[in-house]
Amino acid sequence: MADSAEEPLMRHEVGLEEEPSQDVDLSDVSLLLEKNLRHPGYFVWLLTLSAGISGLLFGYDTGVISATLVSINSSLGHQLTTLDKSLITSATALFALFVSPISGVLADTLGRKRVLLLADLAFILGAVMQAITSSVPGMIIGRSIVGLAVGAGSFVTPLYIAELAPAKFRGRLITLNVLFITLGQVVAYVVGWAFTQWGNENTGWRWMVGLGAVPAAIQCMVMLVMPETPRWLVMVDRTHEARNVLSKVYGGGRDIQGMVDVVLKNIESEVREEEEAKRGRMRGQTKKEQNAWFAGSKDVWGELFRSPGNRRALTIACLLQGLQQLCGFNSLMYFSATIFTLIGFASPTLTSLSVAFTNFILTCVALLLIDRIGRRRILLYSIPIMAFGLLLCSAGFVFIILPTDLIADNPSSSASAHESVPLSERTAPLLVLASVMLYVGAYALGLGNVPWMQSELFPLNVRSLGSGISTSTNWGANFVVGLTFLPMMEFLTPAWTFVIYAVVCVGGWICIYCIYPETKGLSLEETGAMLANGWGVRESLRRSEA
Ligand SMILES: O[C@H]1[C@H](O)[C@@H](O)[C@H](O)[C@@H](O)[C@H]1O
Numbered sequence: 145m146a147d148s149a150e151e152p153l154m155r156h157e158v159g160l161e162e163e164p165s166q167d168v169d170l171s172d173v174s175l176l177l178e179k180n181l182r183h184p185g186y187f188v189w190l191l192t193l194s195a196g197i198s199g200l201l202f203g204y205d206t207g208v209i210s211a212t213l214v215s216i217n218s219s220l221g222h223q224l225t226t227l228d229k230s231l232i233t234s235a236t237a238l239f240a241l242f243v244s245p246i247s248g249v250l251a252d253t254l255g256r257k258r259v260l261l262l263a264d265l266a267f268i269l270g271a272v273m274q275a276i277t278s279s280v281p282g283m284i285i286g287r288s289i290v291g292l293a294v295g296a297g298s299f300v301t302p303l304y305i306a307e308l309a310p311a312k313f314r315g316r317l318i319t320l321n322v323l324f325i326t327l328g329q330v331v332a333y334v335v336g337w338a339f340t341q342w343g344n345e346n347t348g349w350r351w352m353v354g355l356g357a358v359p360a361a362i363q364c365m366v367m368l369v370m371p372e373t374p375r376w377l378v379m380v381d382r383t384h385e386a387r388n389v390l391s392k393v394y395g396g397g398r399d400i401q402g403m404v405d406v407v408l409k410n411i412e413s414e415v416r417e418e419e420e421a422k423r424g425r426m427r428g429q430t431k432k433e434q435n436a437w438f439a440g441s442k443d444v445w446g447e448l449f450r451s452p453g454n455r456r457a458l459t460i461a462c463l464l465q466g467l468q469q470l471c472g473f474n475s476l477m478y479f480s481a482t483i484f485t486l487i488g489f490a491s492p493t494l495t496s497l498s499v500a501f502t503n504f505i506l507t508c509v510a511l512l513l514i515d516r517i518g519r520r521r522i523l524l525y526s527i528p529i530m531a532f533g534l535l536l537c538s539a540g541f542v543f544i545i546l547p548t549d550l551i552a553d554n555p556s557s558s559a560s561a562h563e564s565v566p567l568s569e570r571t572a573p574l575l576v577l578a579s580v581m582l583y584v585g586a587y588a589l590g591l592g593n594v595p596w597m598q599s600e601l602f603p604l605n606v607r608s609l610g611s612g613i614s615t616s617t618n619w620g621a622n623f624v625v626g627l628t629f630l631p632m633m634e635f636l637t638p639a640w641t642f643v644i645y646a647v648v649c650v651g652g653w654i655c656i657y658c659i660y661p662e663t664k665g666l667s668l669e670e671t672g673a674m675l676a677n678g679w680g681v682r683e684s685l686r687r688s689e690a
Pocket residue numbers: 206322325326329468474477503591592593596622
């Protein structure tokens with residue numbers, strides 16, 4: 145792990161003598177100072193890792209359902225129906241969708257750290273509830289509580305990291321969170337496979353879901369000793385504590401005090417400006433309207449929707465987040481074990497591990513490549529491969545004859561359905577597996593990551609609202625896919641289901657081609673100026689080729 149390798153920076157190095165003067169542009173100065181940082185430093189890594197456990201939990205809880213669904217059998221009173229499975233799966237996304245907007249308000253009033261701690265408690269409660277329940281409604285409630293935790297955690301974790309990390313490392317540290325999500329999914333699949341292999345047939349799945357409480361409890365303990373973010377501390381007038389946290393972030397020592405002063409002043413002036421803007425907006429309004437949150441947010445809503453540039457940014461961010469889910473990836477994440485059971489693999493949970501593993505490895509590759517290839521280009525290359533994979537998968541399903549009620553049936557009975565089948569039907573499952581892996585790999589390279597870089601599309605004043613709306617689009621679409629996948633498989637046939645996802649990919653590709661400019665290498669201001677005058681696709685390509 146990198147040690148705190150900050151260069152000793154003194155005020156005179158950036159032209160500051162004593163206290164930073166009021167006419168110096170503090171944001172420029174702190175950027176200049178931060179440029180000299182070589183590594184995030186050990187304290188920032190520690191903070192990122194401890195907050196990143198939320199990503200791990202997010203991934204674990206979304207991934208573990210795959211093996212759970214094929215292991216529950218009749219432990220909840222009866223064999224699960226298609227509706228039971230769909231509700232159990234999609235409840236998490238629905239509650240994550242509900243809680244995302246509220247968690248922003250909670251994060252401002254209670255602090256970022258307390259919201260993370262509350263999310264941990266919800267993770268623990270939801271995991272225990274699922275592990276001990278004996279009914280389908282109990283399971284749905286447990287999954288919904290986990291949804292609250294996932295929704296709050298997925299909003300607050302990037303905020304916590306962004307407010308603590310020096311600007312220079314912010315992007316990289318935030319995208320690390322996506323890596324944690326996919327790692328969590330791998331862990332969930334390994335645990336799922338291990339329990340179906342060696343666990344008790346009736347209680348194994350209870351351990352799978354219950355284990356989600358462990359990382360949450362660890363994070364809870366670690367977060368108790370972690371600090372609040374300097375920005376929130378300044379917001380609630382605890383400037384002295386904010387200074388101490390900043391000193392640790394920048395590596396401690398006397399020689400960095402100049403930098404800490406500048407960064408602190410910068411935060412203070414930003415917070416002051418925000419408060420003044422809020423007070424200005426509230427002047428002349430009725431008592432009722434003076435509800436700070438409402439008054440503030442109402443105006444930001446106006447700014448977001450009135451300005452053409454902001455509207456374009458929002459359209460692109462929602463398009464990408466919606467497409468990330470509507471392309472059907474999570475139907476594999478949630479139901480791959482069900483699918484592989486359906487087509488006769490002897491160890492469906494082990495087979496489906498390939499989905500989570502491919503996703504994780506190619507997410508690592510994507511994070512290395514994305515700044516070099518560019519967001520637009522990586523999407524335009526990878527989405528056609530996804531569509532091809534889906535069509536191939538659909539072709540594979542054409543050769544497989546499935547008993548009509550198998551989706552809702554006992555998985556163990558599925559093997560017998562494939563005992564004496566012609567060769568084409570024996571190789572077709574392999575074709576399905578290979579095409580699923582092709583699709584997942586291409587997804588992880590582009591759509592799995594790029595939409596989360598949404599904040600770079602928005603100017604500061606509407607960034608949090610814009611990102612919030614596009615994140616809700618993600619959860620909304622995730623809910624739709626979780627709820628509709630099994631009914632689509634049952635009523636439209638698997639072959640048509642995958643064709644529909646392929647059509648969504650093609651439609652998405654056309655939209656991206658027409659309206660998503662290449663933001664690689666552009667500053668936030670340049671992106672903003674470009675979107676203010678149009679979609680800026682041609683101009684962005686000219687710039688990135690120059
Ligand atoms: O970026 C993540 C990642 O791609 C996950 O694998 C997926 O399950 C999530 O829905 C997505 O938001």
